[in-house]
Amino acid sequence: MGWSSVQQRRLQAERKILSRFFPSFEWISPNDNNNTKVEGNVPTNLGNNYTLRIYVPSDFPNSRPDMVVTSPHPLRGFLGQDLIHYGATSKMHTLKPRDGFVKICHHKDWQPNLTLYLVILKGRIWLEALEAHKRSGKYIADFLCEMQ
Amino acid sequence: MSTTFVYMLEEQVQAAYESFRTFQNNFLPGIACGFDGGDVFHVYTSAPKVHIAGYPCHSAIQFLIRMPDTEESLAIVTKICKTKFGNNPKPVVIVLLAAEEKRLEHRVFIHISGQFREGSLKFIPEQSELYSRSKGLLETSILENCRVGIVGLGSGGSTVALELAKAGVGNFVLIDFDRMELANISRHICGIGDLGRYKTKAVRDLLYARNPYIKVKTAEININTNLEKTNSLLKDCDLIIAATDNDRSRFNLNQIALQYRITTIFGRAITRAAGGDVLRVRPYQGPCLACIFTNDFLKSRPDEISQFRQARSQNPDYVSEEEVKATIQVGLSCDILPISNMIVKLALVELSRGCEASGLVSLAEDLVADFYIWANRRELSYANYLKMGYGSKTPSILRWYGARYDRDLTCFVCGDQSQSFLLEDNIFAG
Numbered sequence: 082m083g084w085s086s087v088q089q090r091r092l093q094a095e096r097k098i099l100s101r102f103f104p105s106f107e108w109i110s111p112n113d114n115n116n117t118k119v120e121g122n123v124p125t126n127l128g129n130n131y132t133l134r135i136y137v138p139s140d141f142p143n144s145r146p147d148m149v150v151t152s153p154h155p156l157r158g159f160l161g162q163d164l165i166h167y168g169a170t171s172k173m174h175t176l177k178p179r180d181g182f183v184k185i186c187h188h189k190d191w192q193p194n195l196t197l198y199l200v201i202l203k204g205r206i207w208l209e210a211l212e213a214h215k216r217s218g219k220y221i222a223d224f225l226c227e228m229q
Numbered sequence: 230m231s232t233t234f235v236y237m238l239e240e241q242v243q244a245a246y247e248s249f250r251t252f253q254n255n256f257l258p259g260i261a262c263g264f265d266g267g268d269v270f271h272v273y274t275s276a277p278k279v280h281i282a283g284y285p286c287h288s289a290i291q292f293l294i295r296m297p298d299t300e301e302s303l304a305i306v307t308k309i310c311k312t313k314f315g316n317n318p319k320p321v322v323i324v325l326l327a328a329e330e331k332r333l334e335h336r337v338f339i340h341i342s343g344q345f346r347e348g349s350l351k352f353i354p355e356q357s358e359l360y361s362r363s364k365g366l367l368e369t370s371i372l373e374n375c376r377v378g379i380v381g382l383g384s385g386g387s388t389v390a391l392e393l394a395k396a397g398v399g400n401f402v403l404i405d406f407d408r409m410e411l412a413n414i415s416r417h418i419c420g421i422g423d424l425g426r427y428k429t430k431a432v433r434d435l436l437y438a439r440n441p442y443i444k445v446k447t448a449e450i451n452i453n454t455n456l457e458k459t460n461s462l463l464k465d466c467d468l469i470i471a472a473t474d475n476d477r478s479r480f481n482l483n484q485i486a487l488q489y490r491i492t493t494i495f496g497r498a499i500t501r502a503a504g505g506d507v508l509r510v511r512p513y514q515g516p517c518l519a520c521i522f523t524n525d526f527l528k529s530r531p532d533e534i535s536q537f538r539q540a541r542s543q544n545p546d547y548v549s550e551e552e553v554k555a556t557i558q559v560g561l562s563c564d565i566l567p568i569s570n571m572i573v574k575l576a577l578v579e580l581s582r583g584c585e586a587s588g589l590v591s592l593a594e595d596l597v598a599d600f601y602i603w604a605n606r607r608e609l610s611y612a613n614y615l616k617m618g619y620g621s622k623t624p625s626i627l628r629w630y631g632a633r634y635d636r637d638l639t640c641f642v643c644g645d646q647s648q649s650f651l652l653e654d655n656i657f658a659g
Contacts, residue, residue, distance in 0.1 A: 082457045083659025087488045087647070092657045094646050111656040140456050142642070143480035169546035176546045186545055190527065193480045193519050194641045 502560020598631025
């Protein structure tokens with residue numbers, strides 16, 4: 082099954098925005114709406130590199146896309162702990178892992194007016210909070226609350 | 230003794246007569262149900278589309294060359310009763326039919342407690358006569374040809390379906406993946422007799438009971454995970470009713486409305502059914518769902534949560550089952566009905582639009598707003614409403630308010646960008 086014409090127009094707009102603000106992101110299987118993903122590198126302020134993957138749902142933009150960290154893998158937290166073991170927890174703003182990768186909780190109330198650009202931006206903020214967690218041992222939620 | 234009434238579908242009687250005339254097939258076993266201790270019987274020549282009620286009885290239809298007098302008739306029905314049904318204690322209904330001088334003469338006899346009594350045979354008319362009373366107010370011939378898609382057949386959507394069928398709409402597409410459960414019974418139009426059934430099929434049978442000639446297509450699917458099938462089911466509809474219980478499905482239906490430019494009416498109740506709202510989406514002519522249902526709007530008017538599945542999907546994985554259960558707060562059926570009723574009125578206005586003979590022209594002049602708000606009680610977002618009292622100039626409970634919302638041209642779903650041309654390097658085309 083493919084994307085409907087309405088969805089294609091929307092994805093075209095998403096692609097245009099991402100190419101401007103997150104040019105490293107690439108589209109994977111863009112014409113297969115059951116497997117479309119966007120993946121790219123995101124550097125943090127400290128200069129560390131992470132790879133974020135967004136699974137574009139077949140009913141995009143009407144349901145929330147999943148976002149995982151695919152690199153580094155495994156993703157380490159404070160004192161080298163594998164973050165996947167946290168599972169779904171509000172303390173770390175994570176959901177049940179997908180494909181063995183840590184899944185970030187990015188928008189509790191999804192709206193079709195939200196864009197993939199905003200999703201990646203939330204991922205970028207989460208990664209900054211992750212680095213703060215790695216330094217201090219505090220939960221990621223402690224930093225994300227302060228960032229609001 | 231009061232008269233016993235026996236009902237048959239005119240269409241079935243005509244088909245049986247044709248069979249008699251062509252093939253000399255003069256005897257037909259029937260399917261019959263009795264009601265109220267033998268007061269009323271319904272007889273069918275084949276399993277009807279309608280939901281059969283009552284208790285099962287034996288039945289037969291006998292064609293004759295001429296209609297005999299009472300004595301001879303009793304002899305005929307006694308013979309049929311003995312040879313075909315023996316000493317069975319169940320009631321037996323025997324219909325005698327004879328074509329005389331271009332008229333179909335008929336008599337009916339009922340065998341109960343060892344005795345025969347004659348009843349009065351009534352025919353359920355064909356489609357053209359069923360809604361004759363609505364003529365003048367509604368252009369029933371137009372509605373008969375309309376196709377309405379209803380997604381979500383809970384307490385709201387099922388009522389809308391029934392009312393539209395009663396108004397004369399002739400074609401329905403009913404979509405829902407839920408089954409009738411005990412918790413639904415207090416608010417739903419279907420009852421205990423439908424427990425365990427798909428809501429689509431249970432509601433379909435209620436529609437057939439109002440009009441066995443309507444055409445109903447059902448689909449027991451989750452539209453969120455079956456978008457392609459949903460598209461193909463709804464794309465030829467004249468109108469879509471979105472009566473689902475979650476925003477994801479509403480936004481998916483909004484997208485279908487825009488894709489196929491089908492007017493779609495969204496209705497929902499808010500927490501504990503303290504009130505609700507109805508939105509008519511006229512694609513690219515007025516606001517779409519995303520223009521109005523923003524995060525701030527939804528936070529101020531959260532959905533009524535009536536079942537666990539709905540509550541679970543609206544909370545992240547890390548929220549415990551106990552906490553999720555605590556969010557279920559159900560309203561009363563009578564608080565849902567005004568919302569369903571408004572959806573029906575808007576639907577009839579839309580389906581009759583352009584027909585000057587419609588008696589709903591003045592109603593269309595009143596219902597110019599695309600978004601309507603209803604309050605059942607002064608609580609939650611209506612807490613600051615003044616008491617209803619005697620005035621009518623300030624917002625109060627139990628009144629509809631049309632709110633002016635224009636299409637948001639910057640809306641990422643229906644705004645200008647959404648109508649841009651597809652580029653040549655469109656990597657998303659299949």
